[in-house]
Amino acid sequence: MVYKEGDGLLTEKFDNLVKQLRVLPGVGQKTAQRMALHLLNGKRPQGSALAQALDIAMHGIIECQQCHSFSDDEVCPICLDPRRDDSVLCVVETAADVMAIEQSAGYRGRYFVLGGHLSPLDGINADDLNIDQLVNRVKATPVEELILATSTTVEGQTTAHFISEAVRRHVGKVTRIAQGIPMGGELEYLDSMTLSQALQNRS
Numbered sequence: 001m002v003y004k005e006g007d008g009l010l011t012e013k014f015d016n017l018v019k020q021l022r023v024l025p026g027v028g029q030k031t032a033q034r035m036a037l038h039l040l041n042g043k044r045p046q047g048s049a050l051a052q053a054l055d056i057a058m059h060g061i062i063e064c065q066q067c068h069s070f071s072d073d074e075v076c077p078i079c080l081d082p083r084r085d086d087s088v089l090c091v092v093e094t095a096a097d098v099m100a101i102e103q104s105a106g107y108r109g110r111y112f113v114l115g116g117h118l119s120p121l122d123g124i125n126a127d128d129l130n131i132d133q134l135v136n137r138v139k140a141t142p143v144e145e146l147i148l149a150t151s152t153t154v155e156g157q158t159t160a161h162f163i164s165e166a167v168r169r170h171v172g173k174v175t176r177i178a179q180g181i182p183m184g185g186e187l188e189y190l191d192s193m194t195l196s197q198a199l200q201n202r203s
C-alpha cells in the first residue's frame, strides 16, 4: 500500500504507533504523538523493551484459580503466601482494588475478586460475576470473617448486599468496609450522605 501524503502525520508506521498508544486511558492524539516521538528520539531500546513487556504481559498474565486476581501462574503469590491470615477474606470488585489495598499495607488476609459489580441496566447480573465461585470457596475453606470491600456506589452497595445474603450461612461474620470521612477531610466540605454514614458508623 502506498502511503499518500495527507493520510496521516509522518509515516504509516508512525501513525499506527500513535493509533495503538491511544488505546491507553487518558491518552489523546497529541499525547500519543509526544510519546511516539519520545521513544523514537533516543529511547528506542526502551521502546523495544516496552513492546516486549507488553507482549509478555498480554500473553502471560492469567487469572488466579483461587482468588481470580491477576497471576503469572495458576495460583497467585498472595494465595500462596503462608504468612497470610486464612481466617479473613476480603471481597473486591477488581484486581485494581487488590493492588490498592495491598499498597495501603494494613491488610494481611486473603482476597477474592468478583470481576465487577452487579449492574442490571448494563446487563451485568450475578451469573456474570464470580459469585458462585465465592460461595464454593467459603464452603470449601471456611473463613471467620468475610469483608465486603465493594465500592460505595449504588451498584457496589447492591452487590455487597447480594453477596452478604449468598454467603451468610457459610461464614462466621460478614462485615462491610467502613464509610466516612477521608483522612485530612474537613467536615464542612463533605456531602451529607458521607457525613451521615460517618456519624452512624462511629468507633
Ligand SMILES: [Zn+2]
Residues within 6 Å of the ligand: 064, 065, 066, 067, 068, 069, 071, 075, 076, 077, 078, 079, 080
Ligand atoms: Zn490468588
